[in-house]
Amino acid sequence: MLTVRSLHTYYGNIHALKGVSLHVRSGEIVALIGANGAGKTTLVHSIAGLLRPQKGSILYKEEDITGLAPEAVVERGIALVPEGRQIFATLSVEANLEMGAFIHRNRRDQVRRDMDALLERFPILRERRRQLAGTLSGGEQQMLAISRALMARPEFLLLDEPSMGLAPLVIREIFAIIRRLRDEGRTILLIEQNARAALQIADRGYVMETGKVVLQGEGRELLAHREVQRAYLGKGSKEIWDA
Amino acid sequence: MNLRKFAPVAAFVAFMAAFPWMVAPFDAISHYTDVMVFAGIFCLVTIGLSLLMGFAGQISLAQAAFFGIGAYASAILTGRFGWNPWAAMPAGAAAAAAVAWIVGVPALRLKGHYLAMATLGFGVIVHIVLNEEVEWTGGPSGMVDIPGLSVAGVRVLSETAWYYLVWTFVAAALIFSYHVLHSRVGRALRAIHEAEKAAEAMGVPVASYKVQVFVYSAVLASLAGSLYTHYVTFLTPSSFDLMWSVRFVLMVVVGGMQSLWGAVLGTVFLTFVGNEWLHVFADFEVLVYGGILLAVALLVPQGLVVWMQEKLSRRRETLLPRSE
Numbered sequence: 001m002l003t004v005r006s007l008h009t010y011y012g013n014i015h016a017l018k019g020v021s022l023h024v025r026s027g028e029i030v031a032l033i034g035a036n037g038a039g040k041t042t043l044v045h046s047i048a049g050l051l052r053p054q055k056g057s058i059l060y061k062e063e064d065i066t067g068l069a070p071e072a073v074v075e076r077g078i079a080l081v082p083e084g085r086q087i088f089a090t091l092s093v094e095a096n097l098e099m100g101a102f103i104h105r106n107r108r109d110q111v112r113r114d115m116d117a118l119l120e121r122f123p124i125l126r127e128r129r130r131q132l133a134g135t136l137s138g139g140e141q142q143m144l145a146i147s148r149a150l151m152a153r154p155e156f157l158l159l160d161e162p163s164m165g166l167a168p169l170v171i172r173e174i175f176a177i178i179r180r181l182r183d184e185g186r187t188i189l190l191i192e193q194n195a196r197a198a199l200q201i202a203d204r205g206y207v208m209e210t211g212k213v214v215l216q217g218e219g220r221e222l223l224a225h226r227e228v229q230r231a232y233l234g235k236g237s238k239e240i241w242d243a
Numbered sequence: 244m245n246l247r248k249f250a251p252v253a254a255f256v257a258f259m260a261a262f263p264w265m266v267a268p269f270d271a272i273s274h275y276t277d278v279m280v281f282a283g284i285f286c287l288v289t290i291g292l293s294l295l296m297g298f299a300g301q302i303s304l305a306q307a308a309f310f311g312i313g314a315y316a317s318a319i320l321t322g323r324f325g326w327n328p329w330a331a332m333p334a335g336a337a338a339a340a341a342v343a344w345i346v347g348v349p350a351l352r353l354k355g356h357y358l359a360m361a362t363l364g365f366g367v368i369v370h371i372v373l374n375e376e377v378e379w380t381g382g383p384s385g386m387v388d389i390p391g392l393s394v395a396g397v398r399v400l401s402e403t404a405w406y407y408l409v410w411t412f413v414a415a416a417l418i419f420s421y422h423v424l425h426s427r428v429g430r431a432l433r434a435i436h437e438a439e440k441a442a443e444a445m446g447v448p449v450a451s452y453k454v455q456v457f458v459y460s461a462v463l464a465s466l467a468g469s470l471y472t473h474y475v476t477f478l479t480p481s482s483f484d485l486m487w488s489v490r491f492v493l494m495v496v497v498g499g500m501q502s503l504w505g506a507v508l509g510t511v512f513l514t515f516v517g518n519e520w521l522h523v524f525a526d527f528e529v530l531v532y533g534g535i536l537l538a539v540a541l542l543v544p545q546g547l548v549v550w551m552q553e554k555l556s557r558r559r560e561t562l563l564p565r566s567e
Contacts, residue, residue, distance in 0.1 A: 070446060071448060088434045105427065
């Protein structure tokens with residue numbers, strides 16, 4: 001569904017992606033793990049059109065989308081849930097959702113129906129639909145950020161660090177949501193520092209280090225991989241995920 | 244609109260309507276009506292600028308230049324070509340809009356503070372043109388013989404009449420800007436302000452929205468310039484130099500960028516400071532402005548309006564125990 005071929009992107013003067021290649025098949029969750037500064041966010045921003053790659057190509061459903069404007073990318077069905085949630089704090093929950101449907105802004109009925117369906121699905125957001133988004137808890141904000149992206153009706157979701165800054169139980173809930181999104185037929189590229197959680201729900205995974213993909217494989221395979229265990233899983237982080 | 248929101252607005256309108264009558268009987272302050280005419284004219288500039296600064300997150304250092312474009316367009320079209328002032332006004336605004344668009348499109352495609360730099364240069368260029376195009380602008384010695392304004396066939400002559408005319412414009416600009424902020428465009432602007440990357444990823448054409456706000460601010464500044472021209476009926480380039488652009492920015496910052504009321508309050512406050520209370524400092528005036536900016540940035544970074552709101556709401560809270 002999505003194929004990235006030897007992509008080079010500069011972030012300012014930093015050569016952040018040094019020839020990254022990966023692919024995501026339809027209906028998969030693919031996890032992209034790696035330390036801070038490995039280039040994970042640069043990669044999703046390149047896909048979403050927020051950064052312009054210098055070299056290489058991004059193919060989506062056999063179409064070259066390299067260097068397209070963000071608007072054009074989201075119109076093709078790729079939506080981004082940005083790192084740190086990036087909700088619109090001084091807008092209401094409903095207004096946040098409406099902004100997510102920006103490309104559908106002239107289809108009012110559709111936006112209304114989609115919003116009702118999402119509020120049905122996440123009752124906590126319905127309760128708070130008139131509240132300012134900044135007053136929500138971290139987990140609720142993440143739910144809102146995901147819902148906001150869904151308002152664009154994407155087939156492909158880019159999730160950038162959805163577990164960031166959340167309590168373990170909340171992370172569980174968010175990952176359950178992500179799995180359900182896949183089961184409904186959406187395709188997901190999941191960026192995570194929380195490697196264990198990500199690889200447990202992922203069909204396949206890639207490991208990035210300093211702008212390159214250094215490892216790839218099935219989720220379980222990578223979980224069991226000695227290097228991955230040493231570098232990203234560590235000891236003492238098991239309790240929650242093995243419980 | 245509920246009472247708590249409406250009451251302050253009604254009080255403000257009543258106060259503004261009564262203002263000329265309140266100051267008229269006192270010789271020492273009767274000229275405050277004149278100061279308020281200038282303050283109102285500047286408010287038009289700063290209302291537009293506050294949208295640009297507070298909601299598009301960009302600084303323009305060319306508002307005095309747009310102010311000048313409006314002023315000179317009105318002066319030349321009415322004085323030289325005998326246009327009706329009410330026809331010259333939109334012509335000047337259209338010119339300012341076109342120029343803002345040309346300056347804004349390349350500057351706002353770039354991220355960061357390129358607009359501030361581009362407008363800084365542009366402001367200087369306009370000032371030089373006003374000084375050098377002697378044939379059209381009268382150069383440094385200025386333009387005279389600019390006609391006044393008539394409304395429905397009646398000449399606007401007295402300061403009080405001007406006061407009501409100008410503040411009607413301000414009220415219209417406030418109402419219009421309020422609706423812009425609460426429209427879909429305004430919501431997108433606030434979204435951009437909150438989380439630019441997220442808004443961009445959703446397909447909001449961020450640069451285009453910023454250009455629109457910049458053009459809107461230039462149009463308001465140009466209208467203000469036209470009013471200014473017909474009020475003072477005499478122009479020199481020194482009213483449109485960089486220092487004035489900085490002063491407009493300062494007015495917005497002092498009042499509070501995130502609020503239209505902030506622009507009004509900061510403008511009235513600094514107009515009085517500049518026109519009334521700073522003469523003693525003469526050339527050191529600039530130092531005082533610097534001091535005010537520093538004090539605001541350090542003590543009340545949100546601006547006077549937010550600071551006052553907080554003071555008021557805190558007092559209300561201590562007086563009335565929470566009902567929760």
